[in-house]
Amino acid sequence: MTDLSAAQPLTNFAALFPGQGSQKIGMLAQLAADHPLVEQTFAQASDVLGYDSWALVQNGEQQQINLTERTQPLLLTASLAIWRLWLQRGGPMPTAVAGHSLGEWSALVAAGVVDFADAVNIVRQRGASMQRAVPVGEGAMAAIIGLEDDKIIAACADAQQSEVVAAVNFNAPGQVVIAGSAAAVERAIAACKEAGAKRALPLPVSAPFHTALMRPAAQELAELVEQTHFKAPKITVIHNVNADSQSDPATIKQLMLEQIYQPVQWVGCVQALAARGITEAIECGPGAVLSGMVKRIDRTIHCATTDQPESFAEALHNLAQSES
Incomplete structure (x- = not known):
C-alpha cells in the first residue's frame, strides 16, 4: 500500500x-x-x-x-x-x-x-x-426535516417521560435524526410536527444508534x-x-x-x-x-x-x- x-x-x-x-x-x-x-x-x-x-x-x-x-x-x-x-x-x-x-x-x-x-x-x-x-422493536429513529436544532432538542426533552429520546445526528441545517425508545420517539415526532417540522420520517433501522x-x-x-x-x-x-x-x-x-x-x-x-x-x-x-x-x-x-x-x-x- x-x-x-x-x-x-x-x-x-x-x-x-x-x-x-x-x-x-x-x-x-x-x-x-x-x-x-x-x-x-x-x-x-x-x-x-x-x-x-x-x-x-x-x-x-x-x-x-x-x-x-x-x-x-x-x-x-x-x-x-x-x-x-x-x-x-x-x-x-x-x-x-x-x-x-x-x-x-x-x-x-x-x-x-x-x-x-x-x-x-x-x-x-x-x-x-x-x-x-436494544431488542429489535424497542428502539426507533426518525429524520426531522425543516426544524431548527434547538426546537428539536426541546421537543425531545418534553417527549422523554422517563424514557430515552434525543437528537443524535446533526446531518445538515434542517436535517436532524432523533433516536431512542420507540414510544418516546413517537411522542417526539408529534412534538416536532407541532413545533413546525416540515416532515418527520421514521427510519428503517434496527436500533436507536448514538443514544444513551x-x-x-x-x-x-x-x-x-x-x-x-x-x-x-x-x-x-x-x-x-x-x-x-x-x-x-x-x-x-x-x-x-x-x-x-x-x-x-x-x-x-x-x-x-x-x-x-x-x-x-x-x-x-x-x-x-x-x-x-x-x-x-x-x-x-x-x-x-x-x-x-x-x-x-x-x-x-x-x-x-x-x-x-
Whole structure:
C-alpha cells in the first residue's frame, strides 16, 4: 500500500466516508469489473469475517446486508476498496479525513490509525453489540426535516417521560435524526410536527444508534478496542463526537467508544474541514449521501462521488488538475 507518510497531501482536499444506509446489493460492481483491487479488498475482509463478503453484496438480498452486524464490515470494506483504488490510481493524498458514524472507522484506516483487518473485526463486533443493546422493536429513529436544532432538542426533552429520546445526528441545517425508545420517539415526532417540522420520517433501522441506550454496546466493545493497536494518525481525522482532531491513540480509542452513544456532530465536522481550508472532497464509499449533506452545510466545499467508474475517473481527473 501507499506510504502515507511519504506522500505530499493536497492542502485543500479531504476524503469523507459514509455510514449505515449507503449499503446496497450490487454496490461497486462496475468499479470491480475494471479494477481487481476492489474484489481483492473484499477477499481480505472475507478472511476475517468467515464468509464470502463479495458474493453477499453482489448476490445476496438487501435484508441480509441491512443486518447491522453485516452492514458495518461490508460498508467499511466498500469504502476502503475505493480508498485503496484512489491511491493505486495516483489520486492525491487528502490533508484531512472524516467519516459519518460507522464511516469514522473507515477514516481511521485511511489515516493509518488502525489496520484494515483489525477494523473489519471491530466493526463486526460493534454492529453485533449495538444490536444486542436494544431488542429489535424497542428502539426507533426518525429524520426531522425543516426544524431548527434547538426546537428539536426541546421537543425531545418534553417527549422523554422517563424514557430515552434525543437528537443524535446533526446531518445538515434542517436535517436532524432523533433516536431512542420507540414510544418516546413517537411522542417526539408529534412534538416536532407541532413545533413546525416540515416532515418527520421514521427510519428503517434496527436500533436507536448514538443514544444513551447504546452505552452497553460501548462497554462490550471496549476490551476489543483496547487490545487493538492504534497508531498516531498520518492524516488529520475530524471526529464525530467533538468535530475536532486528535493525535493521541489512547484518546482516539476513547472517542471511538463514546461515538457509539454520543450524537454525530456532522455539521460541525464539515465546518471544521472548511475552517481548515478544505474546498474539495470525495465521498469514498457507495452512494451520494454525504455529498448531499456537504452541499447543504457549506457550498464552498465541492464533494464528488466515486462509486461508479465515470464519477471516479472524473474526480481523479479534477483533483489531479488542481494538484498540478
